[in-house]
Amino acid sequence: MSAAVETAKHASPQKRQRAHLTDRAKAERSLGWKLAGPAFVVMLFVTLWPIADAVWLSLFNYRLTDPAGKTFVWFQNYITALSDPLFWQTFVTTFAIVIFTLIFELIFGMALAMVMHKIVIPRKTLRTIVLIPYSIITVVSAFAWTYAVSVSSGFMNYWLHFITAGGFPLDYDWFGGRWSSLFIICLSEIWKTTPFMSLLLLAGLAQVDSSMEEAAQVDGATWWQRFYKVVLPNMKAALMVAVLFRTLDAIRIYDNPYVMTGGAHETTTLSMLVSNETITRVEIGMGSCLSVILFIIVLIVAAIFVRGFKVDLTSSGGN
Amino acid sequence: MKRLRSRRRATALAVSVSMLASVGIAACGSSSGGGAGQASLTWFINPDGGGSNPKGGGQAQLAAECSTSKYKINIQLLPNSASDQQTQLLRRLAAGDSSVDLMSVDPAYVTQFAAANYFAPVPAAMVKQIKSGGTVQSSVTASTYNGKIIAVPFWANTQVLWYRKSVAKKAGLDMSKPVTWDQIIAAAQKTHTDIGVQAALYEGYSVWINALVAGAGGSIVDNPNADYQHIKMGLNSAAGRTAAQIIRKVSDTGVGGPALSSSEETQALNLFQAASSSGFLVNWPYVWAALNTPPKVPWINDVGWTEYPESVAGQPARPPFGGIELAVGRSSAHVGLAYQAAQCITSPSHQAQYMIGTGNPAAAKSVYNEPAIKKAFPGGLAALIVQSLDKAATRPLSPYWGDISTALQQRFSPPNNVTSKTPATTQQFVLKVLNGKALL
Numbered sequence: 001m002s003a004a005v006e007t008a009k010h011a012s013p014q015k016r017q018r019a020h021l022t023d024r025a026k027a028e029r030s031l032g033w034k035l036a037g038p039a040f041v042v043m044l045f046v047t048l049w050p051i052a053d054a055v056w057l058s059l060f061n062y063r064l065t066d067p068a069g070k071t072f073v074w075f076q077n078y079i080t081a082l083s084d085p086l087f088w089q090t091f092v093t094t095f096a097i098v099i100f101t102l103i104f105e106l107i108f109g110m111a112l113a114m115v116m117h118k119i120v121i122p123r124k125t126l127r128t129i130v131l132i133p134y135s136i137i138t139v140v141s142a143f144a145w146t147y148a149v150s151v152s153s154g155f156m157n158y159w160l161h162f163i164t165a166g167g168f169p170l171d172y173d174w175f176g177g178r179w180s181s182l183f184i185i186c187l188s189e190i191w192k193t194t195p196f197m198s199l200l201l202l203a204g205l206a207q208v209d210s211s212m213e214e215a216a217q218v219d220g221a222t223w224w225q226r227f228y229k230v231v232l233p234n235m236k237a238a239l240m241v242a243v244l245f246r247t248l249d250a251i252r253i254y255d256n257p258y259v260m261t262g263g264a265h266e267t268t269t270l271s272m273l274v275s276n277e278t279i280t281r282v283e284i285g286m287g288s289c290l291s292v293i294l295f296i297i298v299l300i301v302a303a304i305f306v307r308g309f310k311v312d313l314t315s316s317g318g319n
Numbered sequence: 320m321k322r323l324r325s326r327r328r329a330t331a332l333a334v335s336v337s338m339l340a341s342v343g344i345a346a347c348g349s350s351s352g353g354g355a356g357q358a359s360l361t362w363f364i365n366p367d368g369g370g371s372n373p374k375g376g377g378q379a380q381l382a383a384e385c386s387t388s389k390y391k392i393n394i395q396l397l398p399n400s401a402s403d404q405q406t407q408l409l410r411r412l413a414a415g416d417s418s419v420d421l422m423s424v425d426p427a428y429v430t431q432f433a434a435a436n437y438f439a440p441v442p443a444a445m446v447k448q449i450k451s452g453g454t455v456q457s458s459v460t461a462s463t464y465n466g467k468i469i470a471v472p473f474w475a476n477t478q479v480l481w482y483r484k485s486v487a488k489k490a491g492l493d494m495s496k497p498v499t500w501d502q503i504i505a506a507a508q509k510t511h512t513d514i515g516v517q518a519a520l521y522e523g524y525s526v527w528i529n530a531l532v533a534g535a536g537g538s539i540v541d542n543p544n545a546d547y548q549h550i551k552m553g554l555n556s557a558a559g560r561t562a563a564q565i566i567r568k569v570s571d572t573g574v575g576g577p578a579l580s581s582s583e584e585t586q587a588l589n590l591f592q593a594a595s596s597s598g599f600l601v602n603w604p605y606v607w608a609a610l611n612t613p614p615k616v617p618w619i620n621d622v623g624w625t626e627y628p629e630s631v632a633g634q635p636a637r638p639p640f641g642g643i644e645l646a647v648g649r650s651s652a653h654v655g656l657a658y659q660a661a662q663c664i665t666s667p668s669h670q671a672q673y674m675i676g677t678g679n680p681a682a683a684k685s686v687y688n689e690p691a692i693k694k695a696f697p698g699g700l701a702a703l704i705v706q707s708l709d710k711a712a713t714r715p716l717s718p719y720w721g722d723i724s725t726a727l728q729q730r731f732s733p734p735n736n737v738t739s740k741t742p743a744t745t746q747q748f749v750l751k752v753l754n755g756k757a758l759l
Contacts, residue, residue, distance in 0.1 A: 064413055065409070065413070065431055065432070065434065065435035065437075066546070066547075066718070069546060069547070076755070077755065080755060080756055080758070084758045086758045264520060273758065276759065277758065277759075280402060280406065280721075281721065281759060282409065282413075285755070286755060
């Protein structure tokens with residue numbers, strides 16, 4: 001949407017420019033198309049076609065094991081899905097995870113980024129250490145956390161029991177309820193993706209001109225004022241890109257709840273619902289419909305960020 | 320210059336095409352391996368005690384022993400859970416994978432595959448043999464869809480009632496006659512012992528519910544061959560309510576143990592192994608080997624077994640049915656050879672060998688008369704198994720059983736929330752799910 005608006009805005013100057021194109025510019029442009037063209041075609045084939053196919057399939061009542069029973073039902077699947085309590089339950093679960101993890105990842109990520117930015121001597125070592133959780137495969141980290149908090153083999157309950165001087169029950173079943181399960185799922189997410197956040201934020205911090213900070217200091221600004229009035233506004237682009245990426249990433253959450261609870265106690269997320277319908281029940285029609293809905297949710301979130309917070313994805317590279 | 324460029328382009332194209340082709344070939348594998356004229360069959364097996372060891376006593380050993388000069392049987396191990404096995408096989412079969420020659424199929428989804436026409440028709444000679452009466456009835460039923468034999472019975476499983484002789488005696492229960500659920504619940508309450516059952520949110524819970532409904536003379540699905548628009552359910556009936564009542568009673572009286580809602584086969588067995596709580600247990604025959612292999616339970620001589628409990632007094636019980644069917648893929652390049660292999664694998668002598676090797680009971684009745692089997696399943700246990708298998712009730716042979724089962728488990732969980740209205744609401748929910756009017 002916004003891309004279309006922007007092209008419309010820039011359409012007239014571009015038209016004028018095109019008339020003045022030199023031969024060399026024309027040749028470069030055609031070379032560019034020749035170089036990028038094949039990749040572009042491949043991308044259309046592997047992304048646009050499956051998406052269009054999913055939209056088409058979502059209009060059918062179609063089970064893979066019953067091809068003869070395939071019937072065209074218009075938007076019946078969408079009506080069913082959007083009026084189903086299970087869909088809204090997974091929606092709430094997913095966004096509870098997104099919001100909770102995002103807030104904490106932002107705070108911890110920012111803190112880590114500032115430490116990495118200021119510390120000079122073991123810089124490389126520090127950055128490597130910080131990145132370790134991010135380099136662990138999500139399924140592996142999910143299993144590690146599952147075992148860490150499990151009643152029979154975990155150590156978490158013993159630690160909490162020790163810290164609270166016996167106040168915390170040793171046999172507390174973290175995966176026995178909805179919110180306690182979600183808490184562990186979020187904790188594992190935060191532990192794993194904070195490094196990613198901190199790296200993006202570190203790139204933003206590096207963009208802030210240190211002379212501005214010095215000037216503010218000379219003018220008598222406190223640490224908080226310098227952070228809030230100088231650093232943050234100057235790294236807004238990087239900050240918003242980090243938040244946008246993490247949000248879109250978190251909406252797709254699947255591995256952690258799948259490994260930890262398997263969706264029990266109302267911890268099924270949107271992605272898990274899609275996979276239940278498509279992979280387990282082979283209800284291709286309903287599964288496609290849910291994937292399309294998930295896709296639209298992602299588009300809406302992206303649009304809110306890009307338009308609402310005026311995130312310019314093209315200028316975040318440090319121009 | 321131009322020609323050179325186009326030649327180079329052609330070379331690049333040829334290289335990339337050949338690379339793609341080789342990747343494709345490597346991924347699919349060639350179906351004609353081995354020696355000259357020896358075909359290569361692939362058998363997708365579910366994990367058993369033998370693993371992939373050709374001397375382990377399991378399906379891998381049968382594959383090695385049944386290979387001839389005409390064909391060699393290679394095995395591919397499927398995942399552990401029945402639903403993961405279904406996911407993997409279904410994708411291959413739906414795509415028409417020609418390398419699925421033989422497969423071990425769980426009764427929970429055998430009809431789904433048959434209804435989707437994924438199996439090659441069973442040869443007439445084998446159908447005749449299966450129907451000749453040498454195979455336990457429940458296994459024949461489970462291999463039938465729409466009146467036709469669609470798979471070859473391989474092994475058959477059923478549950479029996481395990482109990483402590485001393486506990487039954489203390490409660491004054493006469494175990495020489497069939498007992499009812501009400502009787503054993505009362506006995507467990509009286510002696511402060513537990514009844515091990517399966518009531519966690521998984522397929523085993525559906526197995527229990529189905530056995531209770533069938534035992535009360537009902538059926539969860541009345542017309543299993545129907546498509547989703549015409550399916551008629553029988554859960555909302557007197558039999559369904561009897562089943563709900565028994566489940567609730569087990570939960571309310573506390574005889575199901577402290578963690579009834581997360582009790583699977585293993586947890587139920589643990590409950591029976593704990594000396595303080597052990598009283599009764601409904602479980603598969605593997606329990607005997609589990610109790611009898613060192614470290615044995617100290618009271619091994621106190622362990623008794625009898626027929627599955629009755630849902631309604633005087634009405635014969637319908638024990639659960641499990642096991643594995645052998646099927647041949649429709650797109651297989653060697654259908655004839657695959658059925659020859661299936662014939663060898665399911666021969667009574669191989670079934671007996673498999674039963675001893677893995678503890679999984681045979682589908683052929685004659686196996687139970689062999690001395691080696693009677694020794695491995697002593698004290699009339701072998702006879703009890705084959706007798707239970709003839710009476711056992713299969714889960715509804717509907718292609719939609721997967722959905723029905725998941726809905727059942729969800730609506731009947733946790734057991735302490737089951738009421739006399741649960742069968743009615745569950746039935747309504749299942750029909751909505753099948754018609755695409757609700758998500759599962």
